[in-house]
Structures are given as C-alpha cells and as structure tokens.
Amino acid sequence: MSIRGKAAIVGAFEHPLRDIPHLTLAQVHREVAAGALADAGLSFADVDAYFCAGDAPGFGALSMAEYLGLKPRIMDSTETGGSSYLFHVGHAAALIAAGKCSVALVTLAGKPRSGGAGPGGSGGFGGSPEAGFENSWGITVPNAYALAARRHMYEFGTTSAQLAEIKVAASQHAQHNPAAFLRDVVTVEEVLDSPMVADPLHRLDCCVITDGGGAVVVANAQIARSLGGGRRAGWILGHGETMKSTNNGRIDLTHTGAVWSGAAAFAEAGVTPADIRYASIYDSFTITVLQTIEDLGFCAKGDGGRFVSDGALVAPFGALPFNTDGGGLCNNHPGNRGGMTKIIEAVRQLRGEAHPAVQVPNCSLALAHGTGGNLGTRTGAATLILGQQSS
Amino acid sequence: MSNLPVPAPRVNSETQPFWDGTAEGRLVLPHCDRCAFVIWYPRSFCPECGCTEVTWKAASGFGTIYSFSITRKGQGEYRHATPYVLAYVELDEGPRVLTNVVEDDPDALEVGQRVRVVFHDTGQGTALYRFCRA
Known part of the structure; x- marks a missing residue:
C-alpha cells in the first residue's frame, strides 16, 4: 500500500519569534498548534492524532496531548532529533491511509536561546550503550x-569556499524574511573570515540557535479537498525514512541517510530529482546540505561542491532553489531542530506563499529532507515529497 | 604530554572487559567467535551475525587517521583545552573509533597519517585511549 495522494498537509505555522523568554515550552507548543489549526481552518476538536518528539516537555505525547486538551486515537513520540517531524508526517500519512485517524497534529517547540530546554531534548544520552x-x-x-566535512574534502576535493556558497545562498533568501534571525547577506569571504569553531567549519558554516517552534496538520484526502477546495493542501506523494548508524565500526562520513530515505520517497512518489522544483534541505551546517544534495541524487556523489557554486541554490532561478526562508543557517533552527521549518517552507512554496522575491514559479513539486542526531555518529533521515496535486 | 582533560567514561558490566584492558595499557577488542567480526563499539554479542560468544583480544594499537577536527571551541571539561583534536582513527583491526589525536602541532595533521595508541589514566580504574603520530 502506498501513501501517495492519501493525505495532505493542510495547515502549517512557524512561530514568529526567535527569542521567547516569556512563554513555557508547553505554551509554545500550544501556540504553534493553534496557529497550524487556524491555518487549516480546523479546530483542536477535529484532531484525532497527535505527534511530538523529544523537545516536548514531560512524558512525550501523553503529557502534551493532555495539556492541549486532545483526545487522540493515535499518538506517536518518535524521536530522531531534528528529523523527527518528517518521520511524524510520514507516519501520519500511513495511519490516515490505513483509516486509523483523519486529522493529525505535529508540534515542535524549543528554547535553547532563552533557556528552558537543552539541545538534546529532555532525555539525555548519558545512559546510551555507546556513551562510554x-x-x-x-x-x-x-x-x-x-x-564529516574533513573526510568529504579528503575524498572529493571539496573546499571551504564551496561550503560557504551554501551559507551565502541562505543569506540571500533570509534578507527577504522579516522574522529571520540573521538577515544580512554574507559573502564567501565573510564566511571564510568568520572564527573557526571546529576546523574546517567556521562560525558561519553553522546554523543559528533560536527559540521557536512550528506545527503542521495532516488530513485525509476528503477533508483536504473540503478545505478551500484543496488549493492550499500540500499533498504527500512520497515518504522515506531510515537511520544511518556507525555501522558497527565502519562509519562512512561522506554521506547521510538520505541515500536511502530519498530513494524510497522518490520511488513512492514516482518522480525523480529532476522533477523537483524546490527543496528544503536540512541545514544544521553547510556540510549537511552538501552531502544531502548529493545523496538525494541532485548531483553525483562528490560533485556537491561544484554543484552549489555559481548560485545553483539561489531562488527563484537557480538549478535547485533551497531553503527560501533562510533555513536553519539564517532564519530559524527552533530548539536546535530544523525539520519542522523544512516542511513549513516547502508548504509555503507549493501554495505560492513564499516571499515573492524567492517564490519558485509554478512550484508543483517540492521535497523536504531532515537529518537528525549527529552526522559524526548516527543520524535519522527522512524525506518527504509534496505536490500541489494529489497525483 | 597533553593538557587534555581525562574524564572517566561510563563503564557497565557489558563493557568492563574493555575498560579493564585500558587500565593495563592494552586495547582489547571483542571478536565474534562465529564470524570473526571485530566488534565496535564493544558489546557482549556480535551485531553482525547475532552470536553471543565473543573473545576479547589485544589490538596492535596502530591505526590511521580517518578524519579529524581541530576544535577551537570546546564545551564542559574541554572548554579550556582548546585547541584539541577530535578524530576517527581506523584501527589496523578494522574499527573506526572516535578519539583524540595528541599533537603539539595540529596543523601538521593529515588524513591517512599513521598513529599509535597512548593511554591517559582517569584515576578511576580506567584509561582513555588516545593516539599520537606513529
């Protein structure tokens, strides 16, 4: 059974703030949930499935579903770091396709800037079997x-200047986003001149650290078509998820799990990388983007550095317009988790609601990819392919 | 000698044989009794074939640098230890292990260089395995 065209993202909301000292984590979850439901034209009473990850305070979906006043038939607290929310949307679509639920709410909130939540969520990793x-x-x-960056440079000749091009493209998009944490356009030279944090990554190779949150609402096809004639629905056409492990001591630092999740998503959607008009690519660091673009098949493995040069990522007319909100590199990386905002910007593009300066013309097909965890050890990987039409 | 901190690792009954080895200046690795896989990170079973019989054998202590980062901004106990080198070293026995390379001139390091193990006592019955250029 395929999920293709069985469900759609009908509501999407990104919290407008990047520094939220005055709200609790739970309150931010509530605000983004309300925002996404209002965007969909639905209410809390319509929700029959709830999804949250390790950023949620308390006992996963149990605590949050009660706090939000939900009566879910389906709950899922899958935790794969910043990629969790793409896992959730894929799970929601499958459960909707199976008739187990009809309206799924997915929420994220974090406050690493003002305090109140550590970068790894509430669980901590001290007791994990690999910890020692x-x-x-x-x-x-x-x-x-x-x-990962160093090994990619060693094997393929990738340069720091090529990685910097990714930050430059993100900054060119962020200048149009009034809510972006960093709105100044930067140059390759400015990235290379920024302080070295961990050689070969500079400060400007890193994403921002922001408070914030976001939510999406996934509904079945009947409900999606009933809401505004379905014109604002981002139809879920394909989903793939997996993990990339240290492979029992044989870790390969030159690729992400997108090699597998991307292939599964493309197969389910019945499309190829050449069909994608816009891509939200997880951008915790510039190297994350570079490897993911290769792994999804937008260019050959090892050619990412050449691919991102010459403005390929710059919207609206580059070969692969990416992260048109400014991404995690410039706009927002709420709770140190960038997956939710990747989905939200893809939905904006499909709706034609991105900023006019970066809106991709006739954006019929979009991709969103999440990489959670740590590329230097183990990561979750999830890919969604979303369309303006259900088939 | 390095100025790196030596935080004690979390040891449990499953990994005790490995850490007992470090205290004696030996890098001992679990080998699968069935498929001969050299298991990393150390476990009481083979994640490749599922065999629950493993034998702990001393490694040569030599390897090559698979990747490294000269870290300029550390956290916690490493906050004041910068610059220091985080690395993956590929042991001659196969596994790529996360570790430090101890080096006075980190700018001279390169992927592919040969390294050998050194042990830094944690003072708690274990030692951290680190590497220096061979």
Whole structure:
C-alpha cells in the first residue's frame, strides 16, 4: 500500500519569534498548534492524532496531548532529533491511509536561546550503550560535523569556499524574511573570515540557535479537498525514512541517510530529482546540505561542491532553489531542530506563499529532507515529497 | 604530554572487559567467535551475525587517521583545552573509533597519517585511549 495522494498537509505555522523568554515550552507548543489549526481552518476538536518528539516537555505525547486538551486515537513520540517531524508526517500519512485517524497534529517547540530546554531534548544520552565510547573525547556538535566535512574534502576535493556558497545562498533568501534571525547577506569571504569553531567549519558554516517552534496538520484526502477546495493542501506523494548508524565500526562520513530515505520517497512518489522544483534541505551546517544534495541524487556523489557554486541554490532561478526562508543557517533552527521549518517552507512554496522575491514559479513539486542526531555518529533521515496535486 | 582533560567514561558490566584492558595499557577488542567480526563499539554479542560468544583480544594499537577536527571551541571539561583534536582513527583491526589525536602541532595533521595508541589514566580504574603520530 502506498501513501501517495492519501493525505495532505493542510495547515502549517512557524512561530514568529526567535527569542521567547516569556512563554513555557508547553505554551509554545500550544501556540504553534493553534496557529497550524487556524491555518487549516480546523479546530483542536477535529484532531484525532497527535505527534511530538523529544523537545516536548514531560512524558512525550501523553503529557502534551493532555495539556492541549486532545483526545487522540493515535499518538506517536518518535524521536530522531531534528528529523523527527518528517518521520511524524510520514507516519501520519500511513495511519490516515490505513483509516486509523483523519486529522493529525505535529508540534515542535524549543528554547535553547532563552533557556528552558537543552539541545538534546529532555532525555539525555548519558545512559546510551555507546556513551562510554563517545562522550569522553570532547565531542561537540560542530566538531563532529567537522569530521564529516574533513573526510568529504579528503575524498572529493571539496573546499571551504564551496561550503560557504551554501551559507551565502541562505543569506540571500533570509534578507527577504522579516522574522529571520540573521538577515544580512554574507559573502564567501565573510564566511571564510568568520572564527573557526571546529576546523574546517567556521562560525558561519553553522546554523543559528533560536527559540521557536512550528506545527503542521495532516488530513485525509476528503477533508483536504473540503478545505478551500484543496488549493492550499500540500499533498504527500512520497515518504522515506531510515537511520544511518556507525555501522558497527565502519562509519562512512561522506554521506547521510538520505541515500536511502530519498530513494524510497522518490520511488513512492514516482518522480525523480529532476522533477523537483524546490527543496528544503536540512541545514544544521553547510556540510549537511552538501552531502544531502548529493545523496538525494541532485548531483553525483562528490560533485556537491561544484554543484552549489555559481548560485545553483539561489531562488527563484537557480538549478535547485533551497531553503527560501533562510533555513536553519539564517532564519530559524527552533530548539536546535530544523525539520519542522523544512516542511513549513516547502508548504509555503507549493501554495505560492513564499516571499515573492524567492517564490519558485509554478512550484508543483517540492521535497523536504531532515537529518537528525549527529552526522559524526548516527543520524535519522527522512524525506518527504509534496505536490500541489494529489497525483 | 597533553593538557587534555581525562574524564572517566561510563563503564557497565557489558563493557568492563574493555575498560579493564585500558587500565593495563592494552586495547582489547571483542571478536565474534562465529564470524570473526571485530566488534565496535564493544558489546557482549556480535551485531553482525547475532552470536553471543565473543573473545576479547589485544589490538596492535596502530591505526590511521580517518578524519579529524581541530576544535577551537570546546564545551564542559574541554572548554579550556582548546585547541584539541577530535578524530576517527581506523584501527589496523578494522574499527573506526572516535578519539583524540595528541599533537603539539595540529596543523601538521593529515588524513591517512599513521598513529599509535597512548593511554591517559582517569584515576578511576580506567584509561582513555588516545593516539599520537606513529
């Protein structure tokens, strides 16, 4: 059974703030949920499935569903870091296709800037079976991604200047987003001149750290068509998910799990990378984008550096317009988790509601990809292919 | 000698044989009794074939740098240890292990360089395995 055309994203909402000291985490979840439901033209009473990840305070979906006043038939607290929300949308579509639920709500909120939530969610990793072999050597998030960058440079000749092109493209988009955390356009030279955080990654190779949140509402086909004639629906055409592990000591730092999740999503949707008009690519760091573009098949493995040069990622007319809200690199990376905002900007593009300066003309088919966890160790990977039409 | 902190790793009954080895200055790795896979990270079973019989054997202590990062901004105990080198070293026995390369001139490091293991005592019955250029 395929989920193709069985469900659609009918509501999407990104919290407008990037620094939220005055609200609790639960309150931010409530605000983004209300925003996404209002965007859909639905109410909390319509929701019969609820999804949240490790950013949610308390006992996963149990705590939050009660707090929000929901009576869910389906609950899912799948936790794969920043990619969790793309997993959730795929699960929601499958459960809708199976008739187990009809309206699914997915929420994210985090406050790493003002305090109140650590980067890894509420669980912590100290007791994980790998902890003894990874936690005593000064691993951070940036230096582990730097390991991936260094190996990609070694194998394929990728340069820091090529990675910088990704930040430059994101900044050109962010200048049009009034809510973006960083709105200044930067140059390759400015990226290379920014302080080295973990060689070879500079400060401007890293995403922003912001409070914030977002939510999406997924509905079955009948409801999606009844809401405004379905014109604002982002139809779910394909989904793929997996993890990329350290492979029992044979970790390959040159690729992400998008190699597998992307192939599954394209197969389910019955489309190819050449059909995609817009892509939301997870951008915790510039290297994350570079590897993912290769892994999804937008260029050959190892050619990412050449591909992103010459403005290929710049909307609306580049070869692969990406992250037109400014992405995690410039706009927003709420709770250190970029997956939700990737889905939301893809929906804006399909609706023609992105900023006019970056709206892709006739954006009929969009892709969103999430990479959660740590590229230097293990990551979740999920790919969604979304369309203006249900088939 | 390095100025790196030596935070004690979390040890449990499953990984005790490995850490006991470090305290004696030996890198011991679990080998699968059935398929001979060299298991990393250390476990009491083989994740490749499912065999629950493993034998702990001393490694040579030599390897090559698979990747590394000269870290300029550290956290926690490593906040004041910068610059330091986080690396994956591919042991001659096969596994790629996360570790530090101890090096006075980190700018001289390159992927593919040969390294050998050194042990830094945590003071708690274990030692951290790190590497220096061979």
